[in-house]
Amino acid sequence: MDRFKAMQTFVAIAEQGSLTRAADSLGSSLPAVVRSLAALEAHLGVRLFHRTTRRLSLTEEGRHYLASARDVLHAADAADLALKAEAHEPAGQLTITAPVLFGHMYVGPAITRFMKRYDKVRCSVLLYDRTVNLLEENIDIGIRISPLEDSSLVAQTLGTIRRVVAASPDFLAQHGTPRHPRDLAGAPCVRGRIDAPPQWQFHEGGKTVSVTPSNRLEFNHLAPAVEACAAGMGFGTFFSYQVLPYVAQGRLALVLEDYEPPPRPVSVIYPSARLLPARTRAFIDWMKTEFSGLRM
Incomplete structure (x- = not known):
């Protein structure tokens, strides 16, 4: 038994005062309404209506149940309306x-x-x-x-x-600007992840080039690694968004841009x-x- 549907049927019968009119209001058949009411009464273990050939009236139990059933149906309608409103208005x-x-x-x-x-x-x-x-x-x-x-x-x-390589202008002035990824081999570097792979990946002519710089300084977070690079501690490889403010301020410069991996x-x-x-x-x-x- 669909209890919610049976409850709707019961309320419709009570409000229409007739099984036939209730069936019409629900767009259902008379036998289906009769079966639904019988199933609900069997489930509850009480009679909800006094039925004669001429008249249909609520029992005492039916009057109590009608109030509760209406509350349940109104609450369900309110929940549906709230959800439909939320579906159209962000909330x-x-x-x-x-x-x-x-x-x-x-x-x-x-x-x-x-x-x-x-x-x-x-x-x-x-x-x-x-x-x-x-x-x-x-x-x-x-x-x-x-x-x-x-x-x-x-x-x-x-x-x-992009994945970029950056260093401070002062560091580049002292150590030189790399022209090829292999120029980074053994060069001092700063890492923003201690668990990062040791090799840095570059692309040249459609092929991957791997280089292993020297781990001079390591952090388990990127922000202090970027700051260390800006302070001249070595090269660092970062996502472009992480260093662009420093580049704009002149505290970092990008190198080896022609060898960057695909964005x-x-x-x-x-x-x-x-x-x-x-x-x-x-x-x-x-x-x-x-x-x-x-x-x-």
Whole structure:
């Protein structure tokens, strides 16, 4: 028995005062209405109506049940209306993840502007420098700097960033500017990840060139590594967004740009493209506008 449908049928009978009129109002057949009422009474273990050939009236138990049934149906209608309204107007909770530094520099400010525009949306922002499983960790949307590998997710590209090599102008003046990746072999370098591969990857003529610089200084976070490079401690390899402010200030210079690997996509990813809540659709559209034409 579909209890909710049986409850709707019971209320319709009570309000119409007739099994036939109730069937008409529900767009159902008279036998179906009779069966539904009988099943509900059997489930509850009470009679809900006094029935004669001429008259149908509620029992005492039926009057009590009618009030409760109406409350349940009204609550269900209110829930449906609220959800339909939310489906058209962005509202409710969004959980978003992004890489730590990119999230700090770009995603966080974009989310702040988004929430000022949509004041009924609540956001939780999780910044991790690891690949996050959206489904397992119950996250709505991710910002990812890498090609999408999980085919169960949907990705929309926001732009691209480059993997670059940088050093301070003073360091280059003292040690010279490398002309080829092999010039970095044994050169002092700063690492922003202790667990990063020892080789740095470059591209030349469609082939990959690997070079192993000297690990002079290592951090487990990128921000102090960038600062160390700007202070003249050696070469560093970073994503372009991480160093562009330093380049603009003249504190870092990019080298070996002709040998950079292919740019990486920056994507907004989410588990499904079907029946997305309005808040999710609005956030995706917002990020596409915020990062339109992103090329770093």
